[in-house]
Amino acid sequence: MCSFITHRLNRGWVTALWLVLFPQTGISAPYPDAERYRPAIEEFQNLSKRTPVSKGGIVATGSSSMGGWHSRIATDLAPLTVIPRGFGGSNMYDVRYFLPELVLQYEPRAVMIYEGDNDAALGASSEQVMLHFKAIVEELHVKLPQTRIYVLAVKPSPSRWHLWPVMAETNKRLAALSETNSLITFIDVATPMLGEDGKPLTSIFVEDMLHMNDKGYDIWRKVVREALIESEESYE
Numbered sequence: 001m002c003s004f005i006t007h008r009l010n011r012g013w014v015t016a017l018w019l020v021l022f023p024q025t026g027i028s029a030p031y032p033d034a035e036r037y038r039p040a041i042e043e044f045q046n047l048s049k050r051t052p053v054s055k056g057g058i059v060a061t062g063s064s065s066m067g068g069w070h071s072r073i074a075t076d077l078a079p080l081t082v083i084p085r086g087f088g089g090s091n092m093y094d095v096r097y098f099l100p101e102l103v104l105q106y107e108p109r110a111v112m113i114y115e116g117d118n119d120a121a122l123g124a125s126s127e128q129v130m131l132h133f134k135a136i137v138e139e140l141h142v143k144l145p146q147t148r149i150y151v152l153a154v155k156p157s158p159s160r161w162h163l164w165p166v167m168a169e170t171n172k173r174l175a176a177l178s179e180t181n182s183l184i185t186f187i188d189v190a191t192p193m194l195g196e197d198g199k200p201l202t203s204i205f206v207e208d209m210l211h212m213n214d215k216g217y218d219i220w221r222k223v224v225r226e227a228l229i230e231s232e233e234s235y236e
Contacts, residue, residue, distance in 0.1 A: 030122040030123040030124055031091060031093045031119075031122065031124065031128075032122075034093060034094045034097035034098065037087055037090060037094055037098065040087045041087075041098050041101050041102070044085055044087075044101065044102070045101065048105075048106075053083055053106050054081070055106060055107040055108070056081075056107065056108065056109045056235070057081035057082065057083045057106065057108050057109070058077075058080055058081060058082050058083065058108055058109065058110040058111070058112060058228070058232060059082075059083045059085055059102065059103050059106055059108045059110075059111045059112070060073060060082050060083065060084050060085065060086065060111075060112045061085040061086055061087075061095055061102050061103065061111070061112070061113055061114075062086050062090065062095065062112075062113050062114030062115050062152070063086065063087070063088060063089060063090045063091070063114060063115055063117055063118050064086065064087075064088035064089060064090075064211060065086075065114050065117065065155060065211065065212060066084075066086030066112075066114040067084075067086030067087055067088045068086070068088075068211055068212065068217070069084070069086065069217055069220065070084040070086060072217065072221075076217070076220075076221040076224075076225060077221075077224065077225055077228060077229075079233065079236055080228060080229070080232055080233065080236060081236065083106055083108065085102050085103075086114070089118060090115065090118065091115055091116075091118045091119045091122065091124070091132075092115040092116060092119055092129050092132040092133055092136070093119075093132045094115075095113060095115055095132075095136060096132045096133075096135050096136050096139075099136060099139055099140065103140065104139075104140070104143050104144070107144060108144070108147060109146075109147060109148065109232070109235055110147060110148040110149070110150060110228075110231075110232055111140065111147060111148070111149050111150070112149075112150040112151075112152065112224070112228075113133075113136070113149065113150070113151050113152065114151075114152040114155075115129070115133075115154075116129050116154035116167060116170045116171075116174075117154050117155060117157075117160070117167070119170075120154065120160065120163040120166045120167050120170070121160060121163065124166075125166065126166055126169040126170040126172075126173055129170050129173075130170070130173050130174070130177070133151065133174070133177075134177070136149075137149060137181070137184065141183070146183070147183070148183050148184075148185065148231065148232075149183060149184045149185070150185045150187055150224075150227065150228065151174050151178070151184065151185070151186055151187070152187050152189050152220075152224070153171045153174070153175075153186065153187065153188045153189050153190035153191075154167040154168075154170050154171055154190065155167075155189060155190055155193055155212075156190055156193055156194060156199075156200040157200050157205060157209060157210050158199075158200050158202055158205065158209035158210075159208060159209040159210040160210060161199065161200060167190075168190075171186075171188070171190060174186050175188070185227060185231070187223060187224055187227045188223070189219065189220050189223050189224065192219045192222075192223060193216070193219060203215060204216035204219065
């Protein structure tokens, strides 16, 4: 029913209605209005018109860590067909909200998601992150029941190390969920980003100690490629 309403009414009204009916979901606390990303989503739409996207690829979406991978992800994951749709500052609710534009319209065989980082920074709990991720899985599989989902672990970073307990709990929950659903694969990009002291490697981040440099993406390439090539190369 919620999916039906979402596609037929103004989404601002849908969100307001949902909050009245289901206040315990915590969509607005602490999540901001997803419509702030409408210009970014429209740019993706325009890009798709300029450069048509074939159905059956792999959509890669998520926050700035995914967006920062755009320039090299096609090479890093070649020969896989990747549709990069990362948008900086986003959270799991934003992906849920824009799922039709970000994912469903491309009818992908697989989706790769990186979120949870900004969720924690907003003050969201691991339960809230999981609520939105599970909603993504449900809506995706209603429309595309065989589409595989690869969810990346929330990464550790020096600037947000104080939030790591929440992030680690989210990772634990994501991994556990993947064990119950054969269409969900949890990819642990977090562990290789930690040093022998158990803290984030500072050498893999840019000056802000939040976003990754090429060394950080080298780690992602190795870990993600290993997971995706094994499962997805035969579909190319």
